[in-house]
Amino acid sequence: LRVTHAAAALALLAWASPPAPSGVPETPVGVPKAPGSVRRALALVWEERNVLGAALLCLLLAAIGETSGPYVTGKVLDAIGSGNGVTSGAIGMVAAAGATSVLFSGCRGGFFILLKARLHQTLSLRLFSHLVHQDLDFFQGVPAAELLAQFSMEVPKVCSAAPYGANQLLRSLVMALVVGTSMVRLAPGLAVLALLELPFGITTHRIQTARKQSLQQSMMEASARTASGVQESVAAIETIRIFSAEEEEEKQHSWNLAKELRLKERIELELAFFTLVHRMLQLAIRVLVLFRSHQLLRDGYITPGVLVTFLLYQDRVGSHVQVLLYGFNQFLTNAAAGQKIWEYLDREPTGDVRGTREPPELQGHVTFQKVSFTYPGNPEHPVLKDVTFEVRSGEVTALVGHNGSGKSTAVALLERLRDPGSGKVLLDGIPLPEYEHQYLHRKVVLVEQDPVLFSGTIRENIALGLEHCKESELQEAATAAGAMDFIQGLEQGWDTEVGERGGRLAAGERRCVALARALLRRPAVLILDEALDDGDEGAAQRWLRTGLARTVLVVSHRPRVLDAADRLVVLERGAVVETGTPAELRERCGAYSRLL
Ligand SMILES: Nc1ncnc2c1ncn2[C@@H]1O[C@H](COP(=O)(O)OP(=O)(O)OP(=O)(O)O)[C@@H](O)[C@H]1O
Ligand SMILES: [Mg+2]
Numbered sequence: 001l002r003v004t005h006a007a008a009a010l011a012l013l014a015w016a017s018p019p020a021p022s023g024v025p026e027t028p029v030g031v032p033k034a035p036g037s038v039r040r041a042l043a044l045v046w047e048e049r050n051v052l053g054a055a056l057l058c059l060l061l062a063a064i065g066e067t068s069g070p071y072v073t074g075k076v077l078d079a080i081g082s083g084n085g086v087t088s089g090a091i092g093m094v095a096a097a098g099a100t101s102v103l104f105s106g107c108r109g110g111f112f113i114l115l116k117a118r119l120h121q122t123l124s125l126r127l128f129s130h131l132v133h134q135d136l137d138f139f140q141g142v143p144a145a146e147l148l149a150q151f152s153m154e155v156p157k158v159c160s161a162a163p164y165g166a167n168q169l170l171r172s173l174v175m176a177l178v179v180g181t182s183m184v185r186l187a188p189g190l191a192v193l194a195l196l197e198l199p200f201g202i203t204t205h206r207i208q209t210a211r212k213q214s215l216q217q218s219m220m221e222a223s224a225r226t227a228s229g230v231q232e233s234v235a236a237i238e239t240i241r242i243f244s245a246e247e248e249e250e251k252q253h254s255w256n257l258a259k260e261l262r263l264k265e266r267i268e269l270e271l272a273f274f275t276l277v278h279r280m281l282q283l284a285i286r287v288l289v290l291f292r293s294h295q296l297l298r299d300g301y302i303t304p305g306v307l308v309t310f311l312l313y314q315d316r317v318g319s320h321v322q323v324l325l326y327g328f329n330q331f332l333t334n335a336a337a338g339q340k341i342w343e344y345l346d347r348e349p350t351g352d353v354r355g356t357r358e359p360p361e362l363q364g365h366v367t368f369q370k371v372s373f374t375y376p377g378n379p380e381h382p383v384l385k386d387v388t389f390e391v392r393s394g395e396v397t398a399l400v401g402h403n404g405s406g407k408s409t410a411v412a413l414l415e416r417l418r419d420p421g422s423g424k425v426l427l428d429g430i431p432l433p434e435y436e437h438q439y440l441h442r443k444v445v446l447v448e449q450d451p452v453l454f455s456g457t458i459r460e461n462i463a464l465g466l467e468h469c470k471e472s473e474l475q476e477a478a479t480a481a482g483a484m485d486f487i488q489g490l491e492q493g494w495d496t497e498v499g500e501r502g503g504r505l506a507a508g509e510r511r512c513v514a515l516a517r518a519l520l521r522r523p524a525v526l527i528l529d530e531a532l533d534d535g536d537e538g539a540a541q542r543w544l545r546t547g548l549a550r551t552v553l554v555v556s557h558r559p560r561v562l563d564a565a566d567r568l569v570v571l572e573r574g575a576v577v578e579t580g581t582p583a584e585l586r587e588r589c590g591a592y593s594r595l596l
Contacts, residue, residue, distance in 0.1 A: 052115055064100065068100075074309030115162075116160055123158065127345065130347075149224070158334065179320070187296065197321070204277055358436045362524035370424075389579055391567075397565060401571035401572060414527060454501075466520065474494075478512075525549070528555065530556060530557070
């Protein structure tokens with residue numbers, strides 16, 4: 001027994017202190033840097049404790065079935081050897097052990113798959129709903145590919161970590177302990193020899209893991225580069241075609257792929273080498289065990305039944321130790337993959353969304369009161385400086401100015417896409433943050449020059465967010481937006497799919513759909529940010545006064561659109577320099593006239 005303890009201590013030592021090969025960092029990449037990630041992954045699993053409990057119960061019952069199998073088989077063999085014959089009771093016990101093992105193993109697997117699926121759904125949803133509420137600056141700072149990778153790669157990893165850990169690792173740990181103890185009890189001397197496999201296995205595994213982790217980090221970076229290359233090429237396919245840069249892109253992609261392939265080959269080669277070393281050691285130990293058991297059998301210390309049980313156990317303990325070796329590291333790496341996810345979930349949007357006001361009637365009177373604003377990405381450059389102007393209810397007001405004068409920024413403040421650094425934006429005399437978030441966005445609606453549509457039908461795009469709107473309202477909005485003609489001309493009419501980002505429609509058609517979407521909400525304030533700057537001038541003037549929006553704020557560079565407005569506000573480098581009717585401003589021969 002003392003020798004057994006020595007073997008166990010050797011195993012522990014090997015586990016605790018890996019001999020780090022030269023050139024590999026002390027803390028290998030991929031090993032969790034934030035213990036919080038593992039704790040939070042486990043806390044997430046705790047939310048599904050019912051499923052987890054059922055899975056663990058099945059695991060325990062399956063383990064009982066699995067360990068009793070070899071024991072009963074050995075007993076039956078001894079009974080045959082002693083000439084007593086096989087009793088129906090013995091056969092029943094073998095069958096019962098097998099059936100318990102099979103039945104509960106299946107249930108265990110099923111429960112763990114269910115657990116993983118539920119975790120995936122919860123975490124994906126939580127992350128998504130958290131992200132859609134983040135400030136716009138957050139999205140400017142994080143590449144879309146990185147956010148996508150969280151959903152497609154990291155969330156599944158985190159969600160599989162705990163179920164995998166509990167299923168495979170816990171099972172293997174219990175089995176290795178139970179089976180290991182049984183082996184020591186059956187034949188202590190043989191057990192010592194067999195358990196020698198542990199320290200050797202652990203040592204080779206530690207060396208291999210340290211090497212693999214640094215290679216895998218390079219592999220991850222290479223894959224990310226390949227993926228983002230593909231994404232960029234697809235997004236910029238028109239530019240690539242225009243400059244006939246296809247071959248260059250192909251070359252770049254094949255270079256990226258070749259680099260990935262080289263790394264993959266290295267990883268696989270090292271894996272093959274270490275597996276070979278491990279297997280050779282395993283084989284040598286097994287030969288020793290067989291040699292020794294032959295001696296013990298010959299001298300009558302053990303029976304053939306005991307030997308069979310022992311060998312069956314040895315096989316099992318080997319596979320469980322294998323799972324423990326490979327799985328534990330995998331578990332930690334996967335659980336720690338969530339570091340970014342938890343960071344995102346901890347991030348709170350800065351905008352105040354606690355407003356509650358929902359007045360039944362809105363006049364649509366907008367006031368900018370000494371508003372100043374600077375983009376966080378460029379704090380040196382104030383974009384709006386002490387801006388004060390009014391957009392009167394029921395009127396069409398145009399915001400005019402050179403490129404970069406701050407028109408779209410003012411619009412973003414009115415839409416509450418951003419909040420002013422100082423000063424206030426008021427709607428009917430009430431600061432915007434006091435309005436309820438959804439109410440405000442139903443009442444103040446923006447149409448941009450190149451509006452974004454979602455993949456789906458035209459109907460879905462126009463009714464976006466308004467599930468119970470009537471057909472007549474839809475028709476009215478589409479007619480006012482001038483979208484009816486082209487919708488009726490389409491083979492599938494309202495049910496035509498617009499494609500990704502509305503790509504199957506012409507730019508003008510996309511704008512009509514976006515305008516119809518805005519008008520359907522009967523907005524108190526309709527903002528048209530350069531939405532009327534190309535296409536038919538007559539239609540542009542009509543859209544200023546559809547009768548479906550009470551107040552209109554239009555940003556435009558088109559003289560005829562500006563002349564059709566009731567009032568103009570002229571911006572220059574972020575400051576208001578002139579206000580008045582188009583006729584007044586033309587007469588004044590000031591900033592507005594210079595602009596024209
Ligand atoms: N996200 C951003 N981060 C930093 N600076 C920005 C950002 N968006 C705009 N700016 C800067 O703010 C200034 C005003 O931009 P804005 O888009 O409001 O101009 P604009 O009057 O709408 O111009 P245009 O007529 O070309 O649409 C510009 O100098 C621009 O560079
Ligand atoms: Mg603009």
